[in-house]
Amino acid sequence: MAHRYTQPDLMELRSDDLETQELTLNVGPQHPSTHGVLRLVAVTDGEIIKSLEPHIGFLHRGMEKNSEGREYRQLIPLWDRNDYLASMHMDYMTTSAVEALMDLEVPRRAEYIRVIMLELQRIASHLFWFASFALDSGAVTPLFYALKEREKIIDLFEMASGARLLYNYIRPGGVRADITPAFMEKLSKFIREFPRYLDECEQLYTGNAIFINRARDVGVLTREAAINLGVSGPVLRGSGVAWDLRKDEPYSIYPEFKFDIPVGERGDVLDRYEVRFYEMRMATEIVRQAMEGLPEGDYVAKVPPSPKTKAGEVYVRQEAARGELGCYLVSDGGRKPWRFHVRPASYLNLGALDTMCRGYLFADLIIILGSIDIVLGDVDK
Amino acid sequence: MIIDSATIWEACRDLLMAWGLGYSAAQVIILLLAFLVVAVFAIILVLALVLLERRLIGWIQLRPGPNRVGGRTGWLQTVADALKLLYKEDIVPLNADRPTYFAAPYAVFMPVLLMLVVLPFGVAIINGSYRYFVVSDLNIAVLYILAMGSVELIGVIMAGWGSGNKYALIGAMRAVAQLISYEVPLVLALVSVVLFAGSMSLVDIVHRQSSTWAIFPLFPAFVIFFITGVAETNRCPFDLLEAESEVVAGFHTEYSGMRFALFFLAEYLAVWVMAALIVVFFFGGWKGPMFLGEGGLWFTSFFWFMAKSFFFVWCFIWFRGTFPRIRVDQLMVFSWKVLLPLAVVQVMIVGWGITYRNPWFSANVIPRVTVVEAHSGMVGGFDYMTTPETLRHLTTPELVAFGWSVLGAIVVIVLLGAMLYRTILGFRPSREFQREIELKNMRLEDAKGSE
Amino acid sequence: MNQVLDQKDFSELFSESLKFEYEYDPATQILRLDAAHLPELFALLANDERLAMGYLRDLTAKEQPEGEFHVVYNWASIEHHHTLMAVAKVPGSLDVPSATQYWESANWMEREAWDMFGIRFAGHPDLRRIYLEETVSFFPLRKSFKVSPVQNVRDLGGSEREIAKAKAKAAKEAKEPAGDR
Numbered sequence A: 001m002a003h004r005y006t007q008p009d010l011m012e013l014r015s016d017d018l019e020t021q022e023l024t025l026n027v028g029p030q031h032p033s034t035h036g037v038l039r040l041v042a043v044t045d046g047e048i049i050k051s052l053e054p055h056i057g058f059l060h061r062g063m064e065k066n067s068e069g070r071e072y073r074q075l076i077p078l079w080d081r082n083d084y085l086a087s088m089h090m091d092y093m094t095t096s097a098v099e100a101l102m103d104l105e106v107p108r109r110a111e112y113i114r115v116i117m118l119e120l121q122r123i124a125s126h127l128f129w130f131a132s133f134a135l136d137s138g139a140v141t142p143l144f145y146a147l148k149e150r151e152k153i154i155d156l157f158e159m160a161s162g163a164r165l166l167y168n169y170i171r172p173g174g175v176r177a178d179i180t181p182a183f184m185e186k187l188s189k190f191i192r193e194f195p196r197y198l199d200e201c202e203q204l205y206t207g208n209a210i211f212i213n214r215a216r217d218v219g220v221l222t223r224e225a226a227i228n229l230g231v232s233g234p235v236l237r238g239s240g241v242a243w244d245l246r247k248d249e250p251y252s253i254y255p256e257f258k259f260d261i262p263v264g265e266r267g268d269v270l271d272r273y274e275v276r277f278y279e280m281r282m283a284t285e286i287v288r289q290a291m292e293g294l295p296e297g298d299y300v301a302k303v304p305p306s307p308k309t310k311a312g313e314v315y316v317r318q319e320a321a322r323g324e325l326g327c328y329l330v331s332d333g334g335r336k337p338w339r340f341h342v343r344p345a346s347y348l349n350l351g352a353l354d355t356m357c358r359g360y361l362f363a364d365l366i367i368i369l370g371s372i373d374i375v376l377g378d379v380d381k
Numbered sequence B: 001m002i003i004d005s006a007t008i009w010e011a012c013r014d015l016l017m018a019w020g021l022g023y024s025a026a027q028v029i030i031l032l033l034a035f036l037v038v039a040v041f042a043i044i045l046v047l048a049l050v051l052l053e054r055r056l057i058g059w060i061q062l063r064p065g066p067n068r069v070g071g072r073t074g075w076l077q078t079v080a081d082a083l084k085l086l087y088k089e090d091i092v093p094l095n096a097d098r099p100t101y102f103a104a105p106y107a108v109f110m111p112v113l114l115m116l117v118v119l120p121f122g123v124a125i126i127n128g129s130y131r132y133f134v135v136s137d138l139n140i141a142v143l144y145i146l147a148m149g150s151v152e153l154i155g156v157i158m159a160g161w162g163s164g165n166k167y168a169l170i171g172a173m174r175a176v177a178q179l180i181s182y183e184v185p186l187v188l189a190l191v192s193v194v195l196f197a198g199s200m201s202l203v204d205i206v207h208r209q210s211s212t213w214a215i216f217p218l219f220p221a222f223v224i225f226f227i228t229g230v231a232e233t234n235r236c237p238f239d240l241l242e243a244e245s246e247v248v249a250g251f252h253t254e255y256s257g258m259r260f261a262l263f264f265l266a267e268y269l270a271v272w273v274m275a276a277l278i279v280v281f282f283f284g285g286w287k288g289p290m291f292l293g294e295g296g297l298w299f300t301s302f303f304w305f306m307a308k309s310f311f312f313v314w315c316f317i318w319f320r321g322t323f324p325r326i327r328v329d330q331l332m333v334f335s336w337k338v339l340l341p342l343a344v345v346q347v348m349i350v351g352w353g354i355t356y357r358n359p360w361f362s363a364n365v366i367p368r369v370t371v372v373e374a375h376s377g378m379v380g381g382f383d384y385m386t387t388p389e390t391l392r393h394l395t396t397p398e399l400v401a402f403g404w405s406v407l408g409a410i411v412v413i414v415l416l417g418a419m420l421y422r423t424i425l426g427f428r429p430s431r432e433f434q435r436e437i438e439l440k441n442m443r444l445e446d447a448k449g450s451e
Numbered sequence C: 001m002n003q004v005l006d007q008k009d010f011s012e013l014f015s016e017s018l019k020f021e022y023e024y025d026p027a028t029q030i031l032r033l034d035a036a037h038l039p040e041l042f043a044l045l046a047n048d049e050r051l052a053m054g055y056l057r058d059l060t061a062k063e064q065p066e067g068e069f070h071v072v073y074n075w076a077s078i079e080h081h082h083t084l085m086a087v088a089k090v091p092g093s094l095d096v097p098s099a100t101q102y103w104e105s106a107n108w109m110e111r112e113a114w115d116m117f118g119i120r121f122a123g124h125p126d127l128r129r130i131y132l133e134e135t136v137s138f139f140p141l142r143k144s145f146k147v148s149p150v151q152n153v154r155d156l157g158g159s160e161r162e163i164a165k166a167k168a169k170a171a172k173e174a175k176e177p178a179g180d181r
Helices: A007-013 A063-068 A072-080 A087-100 A108-136 A141-161 A181-205 A209-215 A223-228 A234-238 A269-292 A345-351 A353-357 A362-372 A376-380 B008-018 B023-060 B077-087 B098-118 B141-162 B166-197 B202-208 B219-232 B257-282 B298-322 B328-355 B388-392 B396-425 B431-450 C011-017 C035-047 C106-117 C160-175
Strands: A022-027 A039-045 A048-055 A312-320 A323-331 A337-343 B005-007 B123-126 B129-132 C023-025 C030-034 C055-063 C069-077 C082-089 C095-097 C120-122
Touching: A039 A362, A048 A353, A048 A362, A063 A072, A063 A337, A072 A087, A072 A337, A087 A108, A087 A312, A087 A323, A108 A141, A108 A181, A108 A269, A108 A362, A141 A181, A181 A269, A209 A269, A209 A362, A223 A234, A234 A269, A234 A323, A269 A362, A312 C055, A312 C069, A323 A345, A323 C055, A323 C069, A337 A345, A337 C055, A345 A353, A345 A362, A345 A376, A345 C106, A353 A362, B005 B008, B008 B023, B008 B129, B023 B077, B023 B098, B023 B257, B023 B298, B077 B257, B098 B141, B098 B257, B141 B166, B141 B202, B141 B257, B166 B202, B166 B219, B166 B257, B166 B328, B202 B257, B219 B257, B219 B298, B219 B328, B257 B298, C030 C035, C035 C082, C035 C095, C055 C106, C106 C120
Parallel strands: B005 B129, C030 C082, C095 C120
Antiparallel strands: A022 A039, A039 A048, A312 A323, A323 A337, B123 B129, C023 C030, C055 C069, C069 C082
16 A cells, blocks of 8 residues: 655654754645646745645625625525535525525425436536546546536536526526426436446546555545544545435435445545445436436426515535535515525635645645645535 | 678768768768758658647547647647747746756757667668668767766756746656656666677667567566656656646746647657567567567667657657656655666666676577778767777867767757856845845834934 | 534523623523623633533634624634624723633634734733734724725835835925816
8 A cells, every 4th residue: 555644654754853944835825736827835945845825705796795685586696606616505594594594395206306406416516527537647538438428417507598618507496497398308318328428437546556556545534534624525435434415414305215334444535536436326316216206296386586584593514526515594584585694615615725735745736735625615605 | 691791871982982972971961861851851750759749639639639730630730739839939948047048958858869860760782781770879879878867867857946936846856856767777777688688789789689578587677667757757656846736847848839849749759669679678679579580670670669669659658648647756756665676776777687607598599790981970980989089080070079068068068057056156036035135224224314 | 603512501601600790692602791800701611511612613803883893712622512702892991811722712712803903902911913913003903994905005014115115105296286276
């Protein structure tokens, strides 16, 4: 197995009379592999990272302030833009927060369509993560294999919603448009073929000794640290915590489906990688079950054009592609939110980067950052 | 048995002399011609290689690759790219160390081109004697190739330093560390080949593999040489110095236009040269498959040489299409802790085999080809010590060659001296640093003024 | 709306452990208290085996119509599958005890609350703005902050030159008022 470079190991090699100096290194905000505008300031001792501070906010758009002046239906396309790689999850976040304060009966068909869309979005987001992660570790080819599959999902979304990236599809009461038989046909073809293509992606990359050497025992986040740092999603499960909101705090109709939660053992980069791949397979399974059980009926409930909510406060959360996507909505009983706060998963996961990187080499930084799967638009709100 | 063997150029020279030209004139004309042919060949080869790589990588990556310029095959794409690069603005960063910056592309490109001088492309049997397709059949060709490979390194450092860019400098430093550590197992792998063949001349090494290709007795050496070859040409998975996710584009980050194209040219040419060297050292050079016999025609030898070398080029491209990048410290660990011991053991085994006449290493010993008329060419003229006495006996072309090499040595010394001066004595703070000093001075002046 | 698998009624637990005034609604799992009493609550939540709120999932603030601030905490217990929301009333001095010594996840979230609302968290190791520049003088999520063109360039963290330019412009406008004539 790979050598593990922890701080004490290399410190022993260094004799005391050698004068060493800590070096502050700056990465970004303009750098090809910081996934957007992220600035990292690392204090290194030789090649070893002693501490690391992410500087964020370069993409801050004041989304929460903007939300306060807008009606609920306007919030959906606004927050679409927050995590542009998983727009369906953002749609569902806004929608579920509003629905929680509305006493709405959502038709079962709409719930099934939502689950299909959410799980497809999870696959699409994880595929994009795989593409960029492989690119970070220096392999270009997986990008094309992953994006080829993502393209099929995007085509499906386009058939359903008319948009390819920012869907504005899930809305209070149901979804915007019903899915068609042609969509179902294409979807069943995709679900049939996708596991094979996923195997192809894994064959291309997972077993590669160079990759295993780089990812195994790198960026370890222990179970306790992961919980204490508030990370969520695949990062938390990679650290060995079986915590998936679809099972542990279920929402929508997820209790009706049978699926497993992958959990890592060591909490390193490779575990996070494998958790995401397993999640893609499980998401395919959920979509298959949802397709089989898809009932007939309405796809949207009767909702006034500009819905009013009752006064109150609620914190709703869902298992989005990157982790726990929470939304804290305070309403004064009007058509606009009094306070609309979003808890993006990337934000807290990025906060754990310092803990993950300490004691590892500077060259590991990029691959560890890639394994968290951040979207800077999501982090910066 | 064929006793007379020489390069094809020497045969042509004899032909010119038979037409009535003097020896010196014929020699100069022929050597210039030879180098010109090889250089043009190299350029065309690189154009083809770039296209090949892009098409093959495209095929691996589920996309068509270049498919517009010159029809669906896109065969004119690299020509168009070269023309475009020629017209591009030549950007020089303000921070650049200008002489070093300008000289670096040539310092990288020329050594690779010069490596072609000793590569035997094939053989023709004319009037019962071997005529090799090689500019010069150097008897120290292996050393020459290693030396040229190291000179290339200087160009890389010059580019990294001269750009005045942190990423370029880090890329260059990585290149130095990587190339130096991979040169050691590479040389040791070659030592076993040289022991096996009993000669450093590439022509002799190919001849030695008449009945068995060297890969069979020297398989570990082949593996070592192949891996280090990939590392020496900075190809994936060892392309750390141009890892775009870490150091943007490495040492040529700041280069644009034709200077960038020269780096590009050098990289691809080096890939082919490395593939050709693998063929020469381990796969019987121009010789076809053993069951086909020697293959007497000149174009079959040329065909086999090119076919085999392109197979290894394909392997290089294949690696790039499928491998992730190795981490910088694992790269070093791999070289020093895996490849180097393996190479040392291999050298010991080959040495033992030769000393004790192990049939595996010495069963197919053939009498060495007697080189009747070698070592009188431009580069070959320096196999004896150059003293004032011998200088007086030199022919004109040999004197020109001597002067040329002295000039070259002076240029290299001057460049190195300039770099050292820049590094140690002529340290220039970066622009930000300068600005900081200026600001500090301004603040001091302000404070004085307020008093 | 999420259903919590094993939601318990903490009324008894709180009444025996918390020695200050609070409001607890078992239906919504919202605990309302004064921010001054937060350290006692933190200690209870983190240390009590029956609660074991190891996962601080969200921390934010809100402004009430009458102008007072609330800090809102959301906990979950990964072992016991129950949750709790605490709404703490912030005193006029805007000082709130920090939760970072119990939950590291509070670090960035408290910085965000400081950045957006100007609520100071006493005991926070590194309370700086997280999204905006340090030079910014406003707190955007307060209701008093209106979304309008920002007048002062310095508030946006502008350079010295831009500030000088803006000053010159203001001086010029002061000299000849741009009225319709």
